[in-house]
Amino acid sequence: MMSKTVIINSLGQFEGLLKSSRIVVTDFHAVWCGPCKTIAPIFEQLSQQLSRPNLITFVKVDVDQQKEIASKYGITAMPTFMIFKQGKVEEKIQGADPRKLQAVIKKLAAEADGSSSSGFGASGSGSSWRKGDLPRGYGDITDQIEVKGLELLNADSEFGSVRVLIDGAKPTGLSGGKAAASKEKDWVESDTDEQLMMFMPFQSTLKVHTIQITSLPPKAEEDDEVPMRPKTVQIYPNRAHILGFEEAEDIPATQSITLSEKDWDETGTATIPLRFVKFQNVTSLVFFIVDGDGEGERVRIDRIRIIGETGEKREMGKLEKIGDEPGE
Template identity: 55%
Template structure:
């Protein structure tokens, strides 16, 4: 009996992504010859490597599940997507048995290693190898990868701290030791405000999102020169960064006060839930750090993680069938 799961709807696919650490998906069609040619290889991998809650093999009929095809921008048959922690990590176009076999078996080995001694939510959260600070909210996946890094625009940033891209780095903050305390680090992978405690962060996205929550990691410095953010004003769908004076005169989409009890002692991370109905179809998010929790001169942020649902990247084009080719 086949262990491969036939996806029946977008919600069914979302449920699979949330319930299995690794998901391998075959986008295929009845009319696609290369799809049929590689199907036995895919079924053999599924039979050998499927493990409940760890590795799940799925098939998406592109003629029946056009919403899923559009969401993941599938333009050729067959296409194989590999997800870790609900996040796409690899895409293989064409009937490439060797490439598919190698990629899937590498993931199976990683899953086995994680079972033996990998990090879990208790030591910082793990989403397919990414450090998330805390477990993802139930029913939603991490969408941080949708941030348009090239379009980031931060105001009042201290040039002696890390680059603005540092807050979206996938790894655990270098200043966080195993017990959740600040430690000395020569790698400045965090950001700090400059002339006062305020920061303005303009974060554009590659596609429209539905945002549910934000994980903010802030590790207080031992010198007490920098503090955690406290009051945040969030603005959705701005076309550019707001100036500080402009922000004072612009109604925020949501105002947030982070309480001391929200900061996890071990990960130094606060989980901030948004008013979900106000953050639908979001193309950008502006975060105004109004003040910090303390009397220090600067505010510090080590990591930002976003959770919700990814939307459309672009309109779906005509599907094509491809064989052994591996490029565009």
């Protein structure tokens, strides 16, 4: 796969990019710097995932070859990551701290995507459709889900597939009834009863800090058969496969959550902090929606987001977790 990262060869080239791209993520590095080499694959991975033409550009600046740029921006330690938004410095991270780098970049990417997704009536402020900041030091790691391995039991086939749940786009349910009706059904509803079972494998070993579930049932009008939001959610980490419904009722969940009306914010999202010590080395999660909050027969889920920290890659060799220790 061709790299999307731009190598900066002059101050003029760099300043041109600051004008043409809304966000510019800059890696100030040096050939002799050990921590720079260690974090380089993570920077490249973020570049592949998040680069957007004229919106988010990832660039590398060799401080020994581009002394004028390094001097202009006061670079004194390597690596230093600077994130520019509309030409101005938005964030500065010194040292090889992958967790912080990922969290900051993904937050800005979500804002940029939110402000660019014109079909969804995003506000001009550039904020993404979800409310609130991510937990300090943690990032959105939904992209670590192994999409091909996703499974969902008891879902009604008239609605979206399991993949819509991890789509970062603003749910049509937030656009009002008419807008939602004109689009494909980008949510999931249970079929024969209110229970849903989901298996979510990951590409790497994760530390999972928080889960966000978005559920946007329409208001009851003529059709009183509206679906419910989830009420009881049971979570099982590191299962080799999806559980059966009867099997799940016999196995104690690692964490069981009961949601009530006050847990859902205005975007229809409930934020669920996990018992972090129990979710430190997670390769998969099973979600069991036991029941819904109401008297109906169906449960609806629009989106699921996973927040935490990535660890080792499962396939492409070891990706060590690194801090900002000097040297190699």
